[in-house]
Amino acid sequence: MLRFFLRLLSKRALIPFAICVLTVSAVTSTTGLLLMGALSTVPYSIGERNNVIALYSNNSQLPQTSLIPIQLATNLSSAPGVQIVSPEVLATVAVNGQIIYLRGMNMSLLKELDSSTLVSGAWSSDQLSNGTMAGQQLANRLHLTTGENITIQSSFENFSSSLTLSGVFSTNDALNDELITQLPIGQIMRDSTSSYVSIIRMKVDPSIFHFSSVQNLLGGSETNSALQNLPITSITNIGQYLVGNPLDAMGQILSRSIGLSETALWALFLVVFTASILSLYYSLAWGVKENFCLFSVLSALGITRRRKVGLFAAFAATLAFIFGILGYSLANGLLMIFANMGDLQVLFHTMVVSFNPLVLLFSVALIVSTVLVSAWRINFEETPDD
């Protein structure tokens, strides 16, 4: 029966449906990937790694705009499980007319904290006060070469500074899009005093470190047991600070700054899909109408309507599944190309566009379920009776 059905089915009539599924899947996936990409780029831009946690002010809208006392770094270095403490300043500066992030930090920690590898030049020594290093992606984008003198213009005050690029490094986190320099230069560019930094990053040993170990140092009032059981992959408020894995901070950042929650962003994804439902329905209706003869032949052969509808719905759902995946792949591929070209930036960092199983699953599941419901409804309306 299936072979007979497939032989008689006019596949040409289903081309508009396949094109429609491909486009709907590509559009919903593009929306999902852009939302998820933007969501993960903001915390990623702090410098996220599994065993690296960050501390920043709870009062600032974004971690990048935070200001905290540098003294905390000295205190935190004595906490159990804390291996490396890196007080850092994040400042937006203009280089060759483009705004980029300048990170002022102890440059000798770059290798240990961010597992970066040297691409060209040499690691900048702490003695070289005007030395700087650039992430590979930034160097490519701004066409920077080792040994070059770079003039950076502060976006906070009207002054500039000239730095010598000692090397280019590569890492798989945010620092790939940044210019790294000594902490005091970063503080001048951020227009902050030497006793304040933007964030403090800490490399911790997950088997020893607990949030409760730093509670007293940060003046928190939470119960010890609640903090003790909190995994280091989460983020928590301790006193007037947010501490933990920056990836978890996004929900708080968004709702506080623009009144958006992650759920609302997923709702946008659904809205995009809802706008496509009618197009999916009509393209499938066209396929059914063009196959009217097939359904008449099947009726003449004594096939029940339920069976006919089942066969058609299964075929349409399989087609939707295949083209749904193709649509996702198309969207993912194109976005990766745009991101690599530097056209997709969030907070002056290249947007993180990677394979997202959640977006793929939602996109394909929504399309297949819509097609199944549509096929059922159309068939009962358009095909001949038994």
Place this chain on the structure above:
Amino acid sequence: MSSFTFRLCIGRTNDFIKQILTLATIVALITSGLSISNMAYNFFNIGAASRFQVVTLSLLSELTGIFWVWLVAAWSLLAVSSYVVGLQSIRSMIPTMSILWQTGSPKRMYRAMISLRLLLLATLSWLFGWTGGLVASQMAYRLAAYAIKAPYAIPTLQLTDLVNLLALTFTAVFAGGLYFVIKTRKLDEAGA
């Protein structure tokens, strides 16, 4: 063009309304995206001192970049949907066309009818799309602001946005209707 021709080019009112609804929903979606990105523009500008202007402009240029990438995808959806509703139009207009050919109507008459149909489809989709999209996004944001007690940021549209939307809708509807025009031309040649 007489009101009778006008009626003929619309065809079955129910089908025409469904087609407008299909396209208007997508135009509404694009409008929502546009009005929300305008809202983000206002958010970035509020309270920002002039010394941050370069940073603000760079952030806005990032946002515009992301929005345009999304817009390319949304425009493709509009064009494909226009193609799909065009297929339905061919089916519903074939009997009308046949009668016109049989009664010796000039070619320019039914070409004008097709153009008028696409023009109506694009204009009404644009009109209902942008009003619906703007109202929907404002309602959604008001509700969200009420629910999570966040400040209410108002999604807005500028006159230039409306013109851009008009251009987007017309190009997508006419690009999607190309197949429809070619198919009718073939029928025309066969009829002649």
